[in-house]
Amino acid sequence: MSGYELLARELAACGRDGFTGEVRVSGSPGGTVHLRGGLVVAVESPGAPGPDALLLRSGRIGGEEWADLVRESGGSRWPAAQLIAQGRTGAAQLRVVCVMALQDAVFALVAGIVDDCERGPGDGSPPAAIAVGEPPTRLLQDAARKVNALLALPCPVRPERERPAPALPSYDATRLGPLQRELLLHADGRRTSRDLAFLTGRGVYTVTVEVARMLGEGLLECPRTPAPIPVRLPPGGQPVRPREPAPPPPAPAQARPPEPVALPRRRPGASGITEAIGGERGGTGWKEFFRLRNPTTK
Structure with a gap:
């Protein structure tokens, strides 16, 4: 059974049973369908922007203004009463935004991958719920029509696949x-x-x-991804393991540094020191000079 058939069967059963609660859809992108009396009143999915994201990202309301409204509502995720009371939007316009977000989230579920569906009791009133719910079968049929229309285009894409x-x-x-x-x-x-x-x-x-x-x-x-490198199989059917590269050759032994060469002895007085002192070549040397100053030196 395909993911769409699995989701359609579960939601159709919820409609027949008049189910109130939530259906958690696992998969990619996955999400949660909130129902009241068998009708869908809200859908949350990471694959589609919610009503709050539509209002904030489109510039209809600023981030600081939204934070003030949430604070005034006592921390509500969807401060609808404050939005209407302060004239930020009308009740009819707000309902349109919620319905658009709901239908868009169902499209994201149908266009994605559905692994499983599980009913649950729900945890109170869902955020951005519409007053009059939508029949689940009609929502799914509309989402399937959108997917088919998208695939019929000359260059079809998926919401979470191509990166243009x-x-x-x-x-x-x-x-x-x-x-x-x-x-x-x-x-x-x-x-x-x-x-x-x-x-x-x-x-x-x-x-x-x-x-x-x-x-x-x-x-x-859409930039093309590099093609995978094919794996060559031998007659036995086992993949050929790549040969390990040969180890690098050992580094050549460093030559020993040459022995220091002894510098030739310089003839005393060649540097000019003797001349600067005033001595004469062949005259009294340094040792004789000290003997004159210290007669006790031998």
């Missing part, structure tokens, strides 16, 4: 839309469509589709 980079050193920014300019600014060959969605405060489906279109238009490219 700008293909042109220069381009006419006046001919590009706002999202295209943002993606060209942040795409660097290391970020996936999921990363770009979090960075720009856009839905991961919207960003993934735009990345695929820009790849087809030649604005972006």
